[in-house]
Amino acid sequence: MIDIARSATQFNAKMPQQIRGLIQDRPNVHNDSPVRVPSGVSRVLRNVVPWNTDIALIEATTAPEQWSYALSYPLHEESLQGLAPDDALIIECRVRVHEGDLGIVAIGADYSSFASRERTVRANTAPVTVRVWLRDPGKASHLLFRNAASDGTATRFGILGLRAHKMPGGRNFQASWSSPESRSIPLAELGRALAWAGTTWDQPFPARPLAATSASLEIVDTADLPSVLGVAGQAQPIAANGKALADWKMEADDAPILEQLWRAVAPRRHLEFGTWEGFGATLVARVTDADIWTLNLPEGETGADGETLYSSTDSGQFIGRLYREAGFASRVHQVLCDSRDFDTRPFEREPFDTVLIDGGHTPDVVASDTEKALRVVRKGGTCVWHDFCPDPDTLSRNLAPLGVVQAAVENFDAWRARFDRLFWIRKSWILVGLGAK
Numbered sequence: 001m002i003d004i005a006r007s008a009t010q011f012n013a014k015m016p017q018q019i020r021g022l023i024q025d026r027p028n029v030h031n032d033s034p035v036r037v038p039s040g041v042s043r044v045l046r047n048v049v050p051w052n053t054d055i056a057l058i059e060a061t062t063a064p065e066q067w068s069y070a071l072s073y074p075l076h077e078e079s080l081q082g083l084a085p086d087d088a089l090i091i092e093c094r095v096r097v098h099e100g101d102l103g104i105v106a107i108g109a110d111y112s113s114f115a116s117r118e119r120t121v122r123a124n125t126a127p128v129t130v131r132v133w134l135r136d137p138g139k140a141s142h143l144l145f146r147n148a149a150s151d152g153t154a155t156r157f158g159i160l161g162l163r164a165h166k167m168p169g170g171r172n173f174q175a176s177w178s179s180p181e182s183r184s185i186p187l188a189e190l191g192r193a194l195a196w197a198g199t200t201w202d203q204p205f206p207a208r209p210l211a212a213t214s215a216s217l218e219i220v221d222t223a224d225l226p227s228v229l230g231v232a233g234q235a236q237p238i239a240a241n242g243k244a245l246a247d248w249k250m251e252a253d254d255a256p257i258l259e260q261l262w263r264a265v266a267p268r269r270h271l272e273f274g275t276w277e278g279f280g281a282t283l284v285a286r287v288t289d290a291d292i293w294t295l296n297l298p299e300g301e302t303g304a305d306g307e308t309l310y311s312s313t314d315s316g317q318f319i320g321r322l323y324r325e326a327g328f329a330s331r332v333h334q335v336l337c338d339s340r341d342f343d344t345r346p347f348e349r350e351p352f353d354t355v356l357i358d359g360g361h362t363p364d365v366v367a368s369d370t371e372k373a374l375r376v377v378r379k380g381g382t383c384v385w386h387d388f389c390p391d392p393d394t395l396s397r398n399l400a401p402l403g404v405v406q407a408a409v410e411n412f413d414a415w416r417a418r419f420d421r422l423f424w425i426r427k428s429w430i431l432v433g434l435g436a437k
């Protein structure tokens with residue numbers, strides 16, 4: 001696990017504490033779902049061993065239609081009122097899904113607005129524990145169990161345990177770097193933000209243990225970027241962007257920063273991990289004379305559940321469509337492969353001036369892409385990671401930066417040692433390594 005070393009920084013969200021009495025015992029039953037409540041003996045047993053038991057509190061079967069509601073547990077209003085305004089909640093659900101796919105989500109009193117992300121549990125012989133994060137517990141009134149199977153099968157499941165934890169200060173907080181005076185982010189603080197945000201996502205990526213560290217990551221404000229890039233006087237500083245980092249969009253918010261960066265560095269040879277539709281490659285082609293290599297999975301990316309992550313717009317003819325439409329096809333070499341299988345040897349002899357790392361966003365892929373990037377970037381060259389954002393709020397709402405920040409934190413010393421400067425551009429979702437060694 002991430003080492004949550006103490007240090008005097010503002011971001012100090014505490015880890016969750018169990019609260020009792022939030023979830024009422026009896027669920028509402030919807031759509032005439034068949035329900036079986038176990039015997040009194042099991043209830044007695046559960047009172048003795050309330051959590052780690054394999055005995056179901058209730059067994060139920062949903063209707064066959066996708067999204068049909070089966071059970072909803074009312075959340076006790078008085079317990080919710082006892083929370084501080086900035087507390088968030090985690091509800092842990094231990095379930096066994098015998099057949100189908102089970103959706104678990106907190107909903108509002110209207111029975112339709114979501115008060116959490118929905119978790120999906122697939123049929124499995126073993127019980128699993130999933131955590132539902134409620135950023136704004138006051139908006140929740142029920143914990144809902146519904147049919148997530150898309151093929152018209154009913155979902156059969158048992159609920160083995162439910163318990164709630166509050167995350168003190170888990171809703172509104174300020175990280176120390178958000179103060180303009182902060183010129184760097186202590187890595188320990190980044191580790192705490194990562195551990196906290198990982199909890200809100202139910203730890204989506206395996207984490208490596210981290211040693212306590214006094215290292216910190218430099219911050220460069222957009223106003224200072226021209227001078228850091230050696231183009232002060234030629235490039236206009238980019239004005240401060242008032243948008244919340246959690247709502248950031250590459251095309252609107254990071255594009256002007258990347259444009260300034262690529263113009264200033266003026267690569268002749270550029271490599272990009274992750275083409276998608278070719279927005280990033282088009283940007284480089286437009287503002288530089290570079291020859292560009294860009295690579296993408298030929299069939300696009302799927303998540304752990306096998307579902308496509310980009311609605312298939314990252315496969316086949318969609319890949320690189322924008323740079324072709326903009327007339328840059330002759331300068332762009334499209335490589336179709338899994339970046340983890342990318343053979344760097346031909347490029348080590350003729351390295352790149354710049355590399356953009358923006359392919360798979362799980363920590364293992366980011367780490368592998370970076371290792372390859374470092375093999376093929378020339379001495380003095382530049383590496384840029386997209387989707388690096390240290391803001392805890394952003395990390396709790398967007399999975400891509402969570403993976404990139406985890407890779408950066410876990411590999412910080414190795415990455416830092418390979419550049420003259422490694423810095424986050426404030427505000428952006430961009431990390432820059434300048435002057436590769």
Ligand SMILES: C[S@@+](CC[C@H](N)C(=O)[O-])C[C@H]1O[C@@H](n2cnc3c(N)ncnc32)[C@H](O)[C@@H]1O
Pocket residue numbers: 272273274275276277278279280281295296297300301310314337338339340358359360361365
């Ligand atoms: C965020 S998008 C890239 C956006 C693009 N760089 C831009 O600036 O417009 C990530 C892309 O990486 C691809 N990808 C994900 N994992 C990959 C892997 N292991 N190897 C190659 N490409 C991968 C996905 O298919 C997707 O098209």
